[in-house]
Structures are given as structure tokens and as C-alpha cells.
Amino acid sequence: MLKQRILAAALALASAGAAFGADPKPEVIHWWTSSSEAAAVRTIADAYRAAGGAWTDTAIAGADQARAVAINRIVGGNAPMAAQFNTTKQFTDLVEQGMLNNVDDVALREGWDKFLPEPVLNVIRVKGHYYAVPVNIHMQAWIWYSKAAFQKAGIAKEPASVEELFAALDKLKAAGLIALAHGGQPWQENILFLSMLAHMGGTDLYLKVLRERDPAAINSEAFRRVLLNFKRLQSYVDAGAPGRNWNDATALVISGKAGIQVMGDWAKGEFGAARQSAGKEYGCIPGFGPRSPYLIQGDAFVFPKTGNAQQIKYQKLLASVIVAPRTQIAFNKLKGSIPIRGDVDASGMDPCAKAGMAIMKDRTRHVGIGEVYLTPDQNGAMQDVLTSFWNTKMPAEKAQKLIAAALRNEQ
Known part of the structure; x- marks a missing residue:
């Protein structure tokens, strides 16, 4: 473990009389x-x-x-x-x-x-x-979408709920586009999971699972539905997703080959480098209504x-x-x-940043990402379960039990 390695190294340095x-x-x-x-x-x-x-x-x-x-x-x-x-x-x-x-x-x-x-x-x-x-x-659960892809798929307005998100994904898939641009890497799957937990469960379930690590919440029907919808997202990714870098997934949205990506707001740098502007070539959705927490990292x-x-x-x-x-x-x-x-002049920021800064004024929507509440060991164990659940036919009920076990580790 990291703590043991640091302590051992520190003791070795001290015994040798090493100094900074x-x-x-x-x-x-x-x-x-x-x-x-x-x-x-x-x-x-x-x-x-x-x-x-x-x-x-x-x-x-x-x-x-x-x-x-x-x-x-x-x-x-x-x-x-x-x-x-x-x-x-x-x-x-x-x-x-x-x-x-x-x-x-x-x-x-x-x-x-x-x-x-x-x-x-x-x-x-x-x-x-x-x-x-x-x-x-940064907020890692932003939903980015291509306006050109939405137009091709006949999507008239951006999704305003999880149900409307899946409806949009269905239309994108039917139009022959990559519905969900994704990179099949554990940390990216973790982002999809946290996004679904935030958008479906709101602040209450999110914190009960990650901060309180409440077994009753983890084994609840509400959390089971989160896992099922997380897994449902896999049906919208393309065969080239495994191992793809996040920025390559963003490039698919930029080119209009893909409709939607769930990724942190660092993706804006890729849109900017491609000379695309928020509200013109692409859209950004921070959450679905006032119940969606803003995942702070x-x-x-x-x-x-x-x-x-x-x-x-x-x-x-x-x-x-x-x-x-x-x-x-x-x-x-x-x-x-x-x-x-929040006391800075936001007038020169882009529309997505302005939306994020407006949400941040509501302290009830402030929550951390999983790593804010979990030790590296706990977070790694949970991520292992999520990756296995994403890539196999593991039942949601088994995933619930494994996540509860992973988060029981002492901090």
C-alpha cells in the first residue's frame, strides 16, 4: 500500500540521516x-x-x-x-x-x-x-452532444431527463451513428456510473452510497436501477470502444460521427482546438434539473x-x-x-462554464467525485467491480453485493 511505502521510505531516509x-x-x-x-x-x-x-x-x-x-x-x-x-x-x-x-x-x-x-x-x-x-x-458528468448528429437523427431538443437521454440515444443509433462515444477504460466506465448515479439518484442516494457507504442504500432497488441503466449504456457504444482514449471519443462527437459523450469538462479543450463553439456546433448538459448534484473534482x-x-x-x-x-x-x-x-467575473467564460458557475451557487448541489469520499483502495475495488459488470453478464444483484463489500474496507 502507498502508506506503507511512504512510511518505509521515510524511516529509511531518517535512519540514513537524509534531509530535504x-x-x-x-x-x-x-x-x-x-x-x-x-x-x-x-x-x-x-x-x-x-x-x-x-x-x-x-x-x-x-x-x-x-x-x-x-x-x-x-x-x-x-x-x-x-x-x-x-x-x-x-x-x-x-x-x-x-x-x-x-x-x-x-x-x-x-x-x-x-x-x-x-x-x-x-x-x-x-x-x-x-x-x-x-x-x-472540474465536473466529470457533463453530457456533450453534436448538434449535427442530433439534426441528422431528428432530435429537436436536448434531453432534459434520463428517459429523454435514452430516447435520444435510440434515435442516434437508428440513424446509423455511434450513439455514445466511449473509451472502454475503467476510469471512463467509472465516469459513466457516477453520472448515472448522480442523474438518477440525486444528492441523497449519491452520498448514501459513496460518502456513507450505507449497505441498505447499496442493496436498494433504487441503486439496482442505477446499475441497470449504467449497463444499458453499453448497448449504444461501438465495437471500437475498448481501449479508446477519451479525447479520441471526443473527436467522434466533434466530427459528427457520434452523437453523445459523457465526460469531464476538460473535453471543452478538444472542442476549442477544433474551433467549435458551445451552443453552435455542440451542446453541453450539466445535469437534469435541480436534483442533479454537481460532481466536484x-x-x-x-x-x-x-x-x-x-x-x-x-x-x-x-x-x-x-x-x-x-x-x-x-x-x-x-x-x-x-x-x-464564485466571486470572479464570469462574463468572459463560455456558456458551459457559465452554467457550471451558476449551479455552484447552490451549495446543496455540491458533492465530490468518488475519490473525495473513498480511499484509493476502496475506489480501486469499486472500479474493478464496475468494469467487470460492464464487460460481463454479471447480474446487477451480484454487483450490488460486491460493491458493498468493496466499500466496507476500513479507511
Whole structure:
């Protein structure tokens, strides 16, 4: 397990008298390597340098790979100044092992508690201390659709319910199009599942299953229907779906070969790169009515432990620059996400971002993605069940029992 690996490495370093670098360079590890991501992260680096910071860029393709490098560097005594993680429990073990600096004074001075959503605060704030600075809010359950494909299939208006979504998928399939653009990878199937849980079960069932891990809710008829509709989505994907990357699935929607994709709002970068505009060539649906929760996820930077005064100064400056309104607008317009604060001027944002920011004003719709409430082990175990359920003839009742067992693991 990650916690055991970190503890073992930390003890080994301590016994060897290892210390964090005496004069480390201000290095930032992140995984934003696509053209749109690189442009977005440059807005942070430029604002940070303009404020007096120093930034040595280390971009590593792939979130898992970048996190692994960051963790290995931290426990190996060669920590960067800052490292990207998601706003989930991914860095909890590092906090527990005392390997991160907090930025309490920045958070308190700038009033993070006043504008950060509770699911974000509950991740970055551990035992009263702030160990990460959130960069953005992504929502992974957006429904993207091609206006050209809808027109070809005779769909006059966008779906406003789960029933209307399936009706649209039926029409797309009948028109000879790929109804649902999908990449058959476990994390993408997890997105489809969470989307169906959110849209069908609302905030109540969603939180009972993921946050409370309530066996009665998991074994309920309502949750069984969620699983059945999740599996029903498989009948609308094409034979080329297994192993397909998410952006390749988005390209099918962009070209009009596919009608619908369920994916996070990072997909907007692909539409933008193809010079397509929301409301013109494509549409975006954040949910079906006021009961649909907004599934909050995003990115954050953590600050590895160091006693170097200059490095600590850089860390605190970066934390302050990232949450500044001007940086938030500049970064998120390019990234496809929305700002982590609602007190910024949204007039220059695209229609999808404006819709997301409007929903975020309703705190009752704020919920985290599964990884906000689950340990990496729990989330991995549940994802294994979902992938097996998606790819086999496993009965929904068996999937319910396996998910209940997977989420019984101690945190």
C-alpha cells in the first residue's frame, strides 16, 4: 500500500540521516502536457513569476506517472517545490507522514473558507491545517452532444431527463451513428456510473452510497436501477470502444460521427482546438434539473516539506497567486474547468462554464467525485467491480453485493 511505502521510505531516509535539499531549485511537477493544458499552466507560471516567484517546469505526461514521480522524489529526499495532485485523498498519506508543508497563513489571510466548496475544503484541510491549494473545479458528468448528429437523427431538443437521454440515444443509433462515444477504460466506465448515479439518484442516494457507504442504500432497488441503466449504456457504444482514449471519443462527437459523450469538462479543450463553439456546433448538459448534484473534482498543488526559507517563501507565494481572481479566470478559460471561487467575473467564460458557475451557487448541489469520499483502495475495488459488470453478464444483484463489500474496507 502507498502508506506503507511512504512510511518505509521515510524511516529509511531518517535512519540514513537524509534531509530535504539544502538549496533546492523551485521546481513544479505537473501532468499538463497537451497543447491546451500547457497554455493554461503557463498562465499560472507567468503570473507567479510576475509576482516575484521562480518556476522550473517539469511536465510529465499522465497523471498516474506524474504523481508516482512526485511521491518518489518526496520520499527520496529530492522533493520539488510543488507537485500536482487531484483534490482527492491522493495526498493524505503524505500529510499523515509529515512530508508536506502547510500554507495556513495564506489560507487564513485570504479567507479560503469563505469561497471554497465544502468537498474541496474537506480534502485540502486536514486536522485544521491547509496542505494544498486548489486550482480549479472540474465536473466529470457533463453530457456533450453534436448538434449535427442530433439534426441528422431528428432530435429537436436536448434531453432534459434520463428517459429523454435514452430516447435520444435510440434515435442516434437508428440513424446509423455511434450513439455514445466511449473509451472502454475503467476510469471512463467509472465516469459513466457516477453520472448515472448522480442523474438518477440525486444528492441523497449519491452520498448514501459513496460518502456513507450505507449497505441498505447499496442493496436498494433504487441503486439496482442505477446499475441497470449504467449497463444499458453499453448497448449504444461501438465495437471500437475498448481501449479508446477519451479525447479520441471526443473527436467522434466533434466530427459528427457520434452523437453523445459523457465526460469531464476538460473535453471543452478538444472542442476549442477544433474551433467549435458551445451552443453552435455542440451542446453541453450539466445535469437534469435541480436534483442533479454537481460532481466536484479538480487539481491542486501540494508543497513538500522543506526547511529552506526561500523555498517556503516560493510555496506560499504560489498558493496566493493560484487563488487570485485574475489567475483563476485566465487559467480556467483555457483549461475548460471553472474557477474555485464564485466571486470572479464570469462574463468572459463560455456558456458551459457559465452554467457550471451558476449551479455552484447552490451549495446543496455540491458533492465530490468518488475519490473525495473513498480511499484509493476502496475506489480501486469499486472500479474493478464496475468494469467487470460492464464487460460481463454479471447480474446487477451480484454487483450490488460486491460493491458493498468493496466499500466496507476500513479507511
